[in-house]
Amino acid sequence: MFALVDCNNFYCSCERLFRPDLKQVPMVVLSNNDGCVVARSPEAKALGIGMGVPLFKVRDDIKRHGIRIFSSNYTLYGDISARVMQTLEQFTPRMEIYSIDEAFLDLSGIGKLDDYGRQIRTTVKQHVGIPVSIGIAPTKTLAKLANSAAKRFRATRGVVELCDPRRQQRLLAITPASDIWGIGRNLTRVLQRRGVKTALDLARMEPHRARRLSSVTLERTVRELNGENCIALEEATPKQQIVCSRSFGEKLTDNREVREAVCEFTARAAEKLRREKLLARMVSVFIRTSPFDETGTGYGNTATGTLPRPSSDTLEILHLVSRLFDMVWKNGGRYAKAGVMLGDFCSPDILQLDLFDTGTDHRRNDNLMRAVDSINRDGRGMIRFGGQRPRKDWFMRQEHLSPAYTTKWNCIPVVK
Amino acid sequence: MKAELLGRADHFDALAIPLFLDKVPAGFPSPASDYCERALDLNELCIRTPAATYFVRAQGDSMIEAGIFSGDVLVVDRSLEAKHGDIVIAEFNGELTVKKLELKPETRLVPMNSRHAPVPIPDGAELEIFGVVTTVIHSLRNP
Numbered sequence: 001m002f003a004l005v006d007c008n009n010f011y012c013s014c015e016r017l018f019r020p021d022l023k024q025v026p027m028v029v030l031s032n033n034d035g036c037v038v039a040r041s042p043e044a045k046a047l048g049i050g051m052g053v054p055l056f057k058v059r060d061d062i063k064r065h066g067i068r069i070f071s072s073n074y075t076l077y078g079d080i081s082a083r084v085m086q087t088l089e090q091f092t093p094r095m096e097i098y099s100i101d102e103a104f105l106d107l108s109g110i111g112k113l114d115d116y117g118r119q120i121r122t123t124v125k126q127h128v129g130i131p132v133s134i135g136i137a138p139t140k141t142l143a144k145l146a147n148s149a150a151k152r153f154r155a156t157r158g159v160v161e162l163c164d165p166r167r168q169q170r171l172l173a174i175t176p177a178s179d180i181w182g183i184g185r186n187l188t189r190v191l192q193r194r195g196v197k198t199a200l201d202l203a204r205m206e207p208h209r210a211r212r213l214s215s216v217t218l219e220r221t222v223r224e225l226n227g228e229n230c231i232a233l234e235e236a237t238p239k240q241q242i243v244c245s246r247s248f249g250e251k252l253t254d255n256r257e258v259r260e261a262v263c264e265f266t267a268r269a270a271e272k273l274r275r276e277k278l279l280a281r282m283v284s285v286f287i288r289t290s291p292f293d294e295t296g297t298g299y300g301n302t303a304t305g306t307l308p309r310p311s312s313d314t315l316e317i318l319h320l321v322s323r324l325f326d327m328v329w330k331n332g333g334r335y336a337k338a339g340v341m342l343g344d345f346c347s348p349d350i351l352q353l354d355l356f357d358t359g360t361d362h363r364r365n366d367n368l369m370r371a372v373d374s375i376n377r378d379g380r381g382m383i384r385f386g387g388q389r390p391r392k393d394w395f396m397r398q399e400h401l402s403p404a405y406t407t408k409w410n411c412i413p414v415v416k
Numbered sequence: 417m418k419a420e421l422l423g424r425a426d427h428f429d430a431l432a433i434p435l436f437l438d439k440v441p442a443g444f445p446s447p448a449s450d451y452c453e454r455a456l457d458l459n460e461l462c463i464r465t466p467a468a469t470y471f472v473r474a475q476g477d478s479m480i481e482a483g484i485f486s487g488d489v490l491v492v493d494r495s496l497e498a499k500h501g502d503i504v505i506a507e508f509n510g511e512l513t514v515k516k517l518e519l520k521p522e523t524r525l526v527p528m529n530s531r532h533a534p535v536p537i538p539d540g541a542e543l544e545i546f547g548v549v550t551t552v553i554h555s556l557r558n559p
Contacts, residue, residue, distance in 0.1 A: 018472075020544070021510035086467040127468035127495045129546070406470065412489070413472045415505055415512045 001136065001163075002233070003105040003117060004143040005088060005124070007081075008131040008151065008158075010101035011039035014080045015070050017129045018405050018413040027068040030055060033247035034071055034397050071398035079406045083128045091120050096233045104140060106233050117159040137162040140231045141224035144181040145171060145199070165227065172200035172225065182221050187214060199225065242280075244269040245339020249397040251290065252335045258287060259325055265340040266321045270314040273342055274369060279310035282344035283317055285324040290336035301328040310346050313365045314372070317342070462551045468495035470547060472505060474514055479503070481528035482516065488554045490514060492547035505546040508535065512546055 007013060011029040016022045026043035030036065036054050047065050049058055055069070062069060081100045088095060094106035110116050117134045124132050135146025136159070146162035149171055153160075162168055178188040180199050190213065196202050203225035211219035220230040244265040252258050262285055273280055288300030303324040311317060321340060403411035463469045474488045482503055484490065490505070498504050500519040505512050508525065515525035515535070523537040537543045 018512065020507040020512065023510075083467040127465065129494060409471075409489075413470075413512060414475050415472045415490070415514045416474075416476045416478065 001107045001110070001113065001138055002140050002143040003107050003113075003120070003134055003136045004098075004140070004147040005084075005103050005105060005120065005132050005134050006147050006151070007084060007101035008133055009039060009041055010081075010130070011070075011072065011077055012041040012044075013130050014077050015073070015402055016041075017080070019402075022068065025068055026065055027070065028062075029070045029072055030400065031072060033249065034399055035247065038072065069400050071401040073402050073404070075404045075407050076402065080128065080130060084124055084130055084132070087124050087127050088120065090123075091116070094233055104143065104233055107136065113163065114159060114161040117161060118157075121158050132158065134159045135162065136160070137168070138227050139224040139229045140233075141181045141221055142168060142227065145175065145179075145225075148175075148179065168225075168227070169200060169203075172203050173198055175199040177202045180221060180225070182217060187218065190214065240345075241341055241343040242269050242272050242276075243339060243341045244272070245286070245337060245341075247337045248335065253333065255329060255331070258329070258335050258338055259322075262287070262321060262325050262338050262340060263318060265338065266318050267314055269340050269342050270312060270317050270369075271373060273312045273345075274373060276345075277348065278345040279312050279348055280317070280342035280345055281307055281310045282342065283307060283320050283324065284341040284343070285321055285328055285339075286341075287325075287328050287333075287335050287338040289333045299330055299333045301330070303327040306344075310344075312348075313369055315365065462491045462553075463493075464550075465493060465495040468547075469493055472512065472514075474552075478527040478529050478532045479514055479516075481530070482552075483554070484514065484528075484549075484552050485554060488552050490549045491551035491553065493550050494547040496548040496550070498545045498548050503549040505549060507544040507546060514549060517545070 012027055015027065015029065024043060025041070026047055026049075027041045028037045028044050028049060029039040031038045034055060036052050037049060037058065038052070040049050040051065044067055047061065047067065049061060049067065055062075061067065077100060084101075085095075085097055085103060088103055088105060092105045092107060096104040098104055105120075107113060107116065113136045117136050121132055121134055124130060133147055133150040135143045135148070135150050137143040137146045142162055146160040149162070150156045150158050150160040162171065175198060177183055177191050177196055177199050178185075180202060183191070183202075191197075191202065194213065196205060202222060205222050207219045207222050210222045223230050246261070246265070248261065252261070282304060283306070284302055284304040286300065286302040289298050305320050305324050307316060307320055403413075405411055405413055459466075470492045472490050472492055474484050474490055475486055477486060484503070492505050496502075498517055500517065502517050503514065504517045504525075505514055506517070506525055507513075508515075513525065516528055518524050518526050518534075522539075523543060525535040525537065525543075527534065
């Protein structure tokens with residue numbers, strides 16, 4: 001039995017936590033670099049502000065309706081998210097943090113699920129101050145569905161327990177297939193052509209036919225909609241990749257500037273890699289111009305390479321990154337974003353050295369990296385590698401950033 | 417006012433396992449093992465539920481009789497149910513305010529400074545309590 005706990009309008013709720021004056025006020029939170037709307041309060045949704053729209057497209061609406069705007073404050077959201085998750089942990093020994101604002105809880109063996117769900121909801125609201133919606137069902141896919149019903153229908157007061165097959169069917173019948181977990185836009189089109197419109201149509205599909213039509217994933221979705229548990233709780237997902245990328249505050253045209261940014265991302269990504277105690281084999285570098293850039297034609301490119309041996313050494317990775325960067329660079333672009341991705345991980349314990357590699361260099365660099373990390377931990381970025389830029393002034397435009405209420409002493413809320 | 421020495425405070429990142437220097441005999445416990453303790457942690461004293469604990473800063477003189485002065489840091493526990501007589505952080509007029517909560521004979525927010533008047537909460541009006549103040553951190557010396 002699963003519960004999906006999802007924070008309501010999470011970013012907006014975080015911004016409101018210490019600002020009672022923002023209650024009932026339409027507000028939006030913007031993506032990195034203040035580009036697009038990534039969260040909306042219910043009031044902003046009601047005014048027709050779409051999800052993901054670029055800020056410049058809704059400037060007029062914002063002015064007309066007095067919508068408050070916020071830059072994304074990930075320091076705050078991260079701290080509040082950790083508090084929500086820590087509070088949820090009291091309710092089950094087995095849970096999966098699915099995203100910054102969602103978690104699956106294993107509620108097997110618990111009776112009176114509806115009561116339990118309400119208790120979870122009340123506790124998170126009281127302890128952390130964030131409203132959540134909860135969907136409870138025998139499979140993760142149905143729990144997702146129950147959760148969206150809890151959000152959509154006010155009468156549910158935020159909790160839907162969907163264990164009765166007849167209730168499941170009734171809800172499936174009024175839900176479009178496209179609203180089901182894992183059904184993307186392409187799949188929706190494929191299904192529509194076969195006359196599968198509602199979630200109930202999808203649930204009634206023969207599982208093997210679903211597999212032939214698309215993949216084993218769709219088959220699993222069909223089975224899950226019928227209450228057959230196919231997607232297990234992933235308690236500790238090993239990381240698949242580490243991505244470090246940013247949008248630039250202003251468009252960059254200079255090779256040296258973008259290269260410096262990419263080196264910076266490499267240093268960050270390698271640091272994360274070492275924190276996870278992993279080695280990477282695959283390295284990817286990408287740069288792109290803004291999709292909303294009207295002056296020039298869009299350009300974006302990615303290059304991927306493999307390290308001679310798996311490594312977490314910033315210097316070794318930088319060496320490859322530098323070559324990859326030369327491959328993707330094109331003069332004349334106004335670059336808006338760049339990034340570095342590390343992947344194909346393995347553990348240092350099972351690392352095989354090649355025949356002529358004594359491993360001495362490796363160990364010496366290990367010590368160097370450890371020293372660099374321990375110094376950078378306090379003063380973030382005190383020791384830097386040659387290619388990194390000395391200052392970070394190009395990083396982000398955050399014109400509407402709220403204070404780090406919970407993580408900096410000089411930012412804590414003031415009460416009178 | 418009397419002050420009582422509680423013990424040694426120290427900074428440590430993780431809880432270390434205490435090292436027992438003497439063997440542990442069966443029967444009568446060694447009186448010396450009582451001295452084997454870790455240093456005191458201020459967090460332990462001030463914070464019961466970390467996920468539900470927030471810090472806020474007081475401003476103004478409305479709570480000086482409760483020992484809360486302008487600039488003090490207040491430790492707020494949201495997991496506690498606010499009771500009559502608690503010092504609480506409440507939402508009032510669109511901002512957060514620190515006051516004493518009175519529930520009898522009527523609900524009101526009472527400043528602890530005779531120069532300020534209590535704020536009655538009319539019947540039917542929803543009083544939102546942000547959390548209960550459990551500790552005041554009053555620094556006696558600026559760094």
